[in-house]
Amino acid sequence: MSKLGNLGARLYRGEVGYDFVGKRKIWYGISILITITAIVGLAVRGLNMGIEFEGGAVFTTPKTSVSVAQAEKYAEEASGHDALVQELGSGGLRIQVAGVDTAKSDQIKADLAKDMDLKPESINADLVGPSWGEQISQKAWQGLIIFMVLVVIYLAIAFEWRMALAALIALIHDITITVGVYALVGFEVTQGTIIGLLTILGYSLYDTVVVFDSLKEQSKDLTKQTRWTYSEVANRSINSTLVRSINTTVVALLPVAGLLFIGGGFLGAGMLNDISLSLFVGLAAGAYSSIFIATPLVADLKETEPAMKALKKRVLAKRAAAAAKGESVESDARVAEDDDEPQDDEPAGAAPAGVVGPRTQPASRGRGRGRPSGKRR
Numbered sequence: 001m002s003k004l005g006n007l008g009a010r011l012y013r014g015e016v017g018y019d020f021v022g023k024r025k026i027w028y029g030i031s032i033l034i035t036i037t038a039i040v041g042l043a044v045r046g047l048n049m050g051i052e053f054e055g056g057a058v059f060t061t062p063k064t065s066v067s068v069a070q071a072e073k074y075a076e077e078a079s080g081h082d083a084l085v086q087e088l089g090s091g092g093l094r095i096q097v098a099g100v101d102t103a104k105s106d107q108i109k110a111d112l113a114k115d116m117d118l119k120p121e122s123i124n125a126d127l128v129g130p131s132w133g134e135q136i137s138q139k140a141w142q143g144l145i146i147f148m149v150l151v152v153i154y155l156a157i158a159f160e161w162r163m164a165l166a167a168l169i170a171l172i173h174d175i176t177i178t179v180g181v182y183a184l185v186g187f188e189v190t191q192g193t194i195i196g197l198l199t200i201l202g203y204s205l206y207d208t209v210v211v212f213d214s215l216k217e218q219s220k221d222l223t224k225q226t227r228w229t230y231s232e233v234a235n236r237s238i239n240s241t242l243v244r245s246i247n248t249t250v251v252a253l254l255p256v257a258g259l260l261f262i263g264g265g266f267l268g269a270g271m272l273n274d275i276s277l278s279l280f281v282g283l284a285a286g287a288y289s290s291i292f293i294a295t296p297l298v299a300d301l302k303e304t305e306p307a308m309k310a311l312k313k314r315v316l317a318k319r320a321a322a323a324a325k326g327e328s329v330e331s332d333a334r335v336a337e338d339d340d341e342p343q344d345d346e347p348a349g350a351a352p353a354g355v356v357g358p359r360t361q362p363a364s365r366g367r368g369r370g371r372p373s374g375k376r377r
Contacts, residue, residue: 059125200285
């Protein structure tokens with residue numbers, strides 16, 4: 001078995017772990033800082049809306065020796081408006097000018113052909129009306145709202161309302177960060193961007209549900225034992241699915257990174273930039289939120305319940321009593337409960353939540369080496 005596979009198995013069994021939930025205030029602080037930065041970027045710089053949303057003309061030239069800066073200057077002089085110029089992989093240029101009509105478009109095309117020493121018929125001109133972009137925006141908002149409502153209903157039925165609320169907050173967190181990055185880097189928002197934003201919602205939700213499913217399974221009959229608090233079980237759920245989440249995220253990010261850095265960067269494919277940036281940022285934010293935001297939020301919400309408060313009080317009291325007797329808290333956590341209490345299925349040597357590193361078998365343990373864990377006889 002590979003080292004990563006062996007680590008995943010040990011994480012799943014609880015032999016090693018990291019206290020994600022215990023350090024949740026750190027993750028909350030980081031997320032708040034990133035979110036504020038994204039909101040400030042939106043407020044100060046705003047989004048660079050594409051021609052599809054503002055309306056205007058798009059001119060595509062054949063291969064030319066004219067630079068992007070020169071073409072931008074020519075287009076602005078001919079139109080009297082700001083122009084956006086992108087170099088295409090074929091060596092041609094894509095020139096966008098917002099706020100022009102058909103008559104103005106023909107004049108701009110003729111002026112560009114003259115300035116760039118090209119034949120007018122070799123320049124392709126397309127007009128885009130702003131009404132199309134408005135319709136796309138309305139449909140996107142409708143789809144987003146319907147999607148989130150269905151997500152909340154499904155998670156509330158399949159799990160519980162606290163998990164539904166945490167997943168919704170994580171989704172909003174991912175969208176805010178992705179849109180904020182678009183504002184900060186100045187990438188153009190096109191229909192590809194909308195597609196990318198809607199795509200990342202499904203991925204983010206999938207990653208979150210994987211952890212929630214593990215948490216639901218491990219928290220069954222939790223109040224009938226005194227070994228673990230809800231936060232510790234939530235932390236174990238994150239650790240048990242951690243390698244799976246990392247593998248899924250890396251495999252998903254590799255082709256998207258290829259689209260963004262190779263397709264968009266070296267080949268100059270503008271549409272690839274639009275969709276790949278939203279996917280890249282959204283996938284990374286979705287993986288982060290499922291581990292550092294959604295599950296810790298569930299733990300915070302769940303431990304406001306009286307039953308979970310009482311459980312935490314019993315667990316801490318038992319550990320304090322064990323410490324007063326000079327017994328190890330870790331050893332005490334492994335000792336079986338009284339005969340009238342149900343036993344969990346912890347493997348021998350399992351680490352309590354929040355412990356990083358391997359566990360060793362305590363020499364003072366009362367059971368025989370070959371005895372299975374369970375009730376004392």
